[in-house]
Each structure stands twice: as structure tokens, then as C-alpha cells.
Amino acid sequence: MAFLESAALTRFLINENFQAIVRKGPLTGNGMSNFGGYLGERDVADLQNFIFSRAEIVRKK
Ligand code: HEM
Structure with a gap:
């Protein structure tokens, strides 16, 4: 689960070009x-929100 807690995931999720x-x-x-x-x-x-919500759950553990 390291990726879900990583700076790389944060960058991935806030990428303004995600849709494109x-x-x-x-x-x-x-x-x-x-x-x-x-x-x-x-x-x-929906996918972006799903990944974000999973990461939030993992980070709180
Ligand atoms: C078989 C499925 C997939 C493969 C093999 C794959 C592969 C890759 C690879 C190799 C990159 C890096 C490209 C680069 O840096 O130039 C990348 C980036 C990315 N992928 Fe995928 N991907 C897959 C599915 C998905 C899905 C389903 C999503 C959306 C939820 C997604 C969203 C993205 C985004 C947003 C990036 C850019 C990340 C960044 O640089 O910030 N990918 N993918």
C-alpha cells in the first residue's frame, strides 16, 4: 500500500491533465x-474520486 501513501499518488491525483x-x-x-x-x-x-477516497482511508490507518 506504499503507493497509496506516496507523494507520487498525490501528484497523480492533482494532475490537471488527468482527463486529457x-x-x-x-x-x-x-x-x-x-x-x-x-x-x-x-x-x-469517478475513478479519480475513487482512488482519492481509497488513499484517504489508507492514510488515516
Ligand atoms: C492497463 C492500464 C494502464 C496502463 C498500462 C497505464 C500505464 C501508464 C504509464 C506507463 C504511465 C506513465 C506515462 C508517462 O509518464 O509518460 C501512465 C500515466 C498515467 N496514467 Fe496510466 N495506465 C493504465 C491505466 C490508467 C487508468 C485506468 C487511469 C485513470 C484512472 C490512468 C491514468 C494515468 C494518469 C493520469 C497518468 C499521468 C500520471 C502523471 O504523470 O502524473 N492510467 N499510465
Whole structure:
């Protein structure tokens, strides 16, 4: 669970390009797929909130 407590996760979650990275695919050349055909804006917001809430729970333990 170390990643859930890490600074890397915080950076990941506050990335203002989160939606674009997941749905437009600018980092496909580095191995991050384009999920635009599968996930809408709401789906990505839900995922981001889910990850954030899990991290909050782990951090409080
Ligand atoms: C098979 C699934 C996935 C693979 C193999 C994958 C792989 C990667 C890789 C290799 C990067 C680093 C790219 C770079 O630094 O240039 C990355 C970044 C990222 N991925 Fe994924 N990813 C996956 C699924 C997802 C999902 C489901 C989400 C959304 C919840 C997501 C969100 C992101 C974001 C926001 C970044 C940028 C992080 C940052 O630099 O702050 N990825 N991914």
C-alpha cells in the first residue's frame, strides 16, 4: 500500500491533465493507453474520486 501513501499518488491525483491523459492519449508512446473509447468524462472523474477516497482511508490507518 506504499503507493497509496506516496507523494507520487498525490501528484497523480492533482494532475490537471488527468482527463486529457486518460481520454486523449498524449502519453501512449510511453505506455499509457488511450481510454477515450471506453471512459467518458464522468467515468474518469469517478475513478479519480475513487482512488482519492481509497488513499484517504489508507492514510488515516
Ligand atoms: C492497463 C492500464 C494502464 C496502463 C498500462 C497505464 C500505464 C501508464 C504509464 C506507463 C504511465 C506513465 C506515462 C508517462 O509518464 O509518460 C501512465 C500515466 C498515467 N496514467 Fe496510466 N495506465 C493504465 C491505466 C490508467 C487508468 C485506468 C487511469 C485513470 C484512472 C490512468 C491514468 C494515468 C494518469 C493520469 C497518468 C499521468 C500520471 C502523471 O504523470 O502524473 N492510467 N499510465
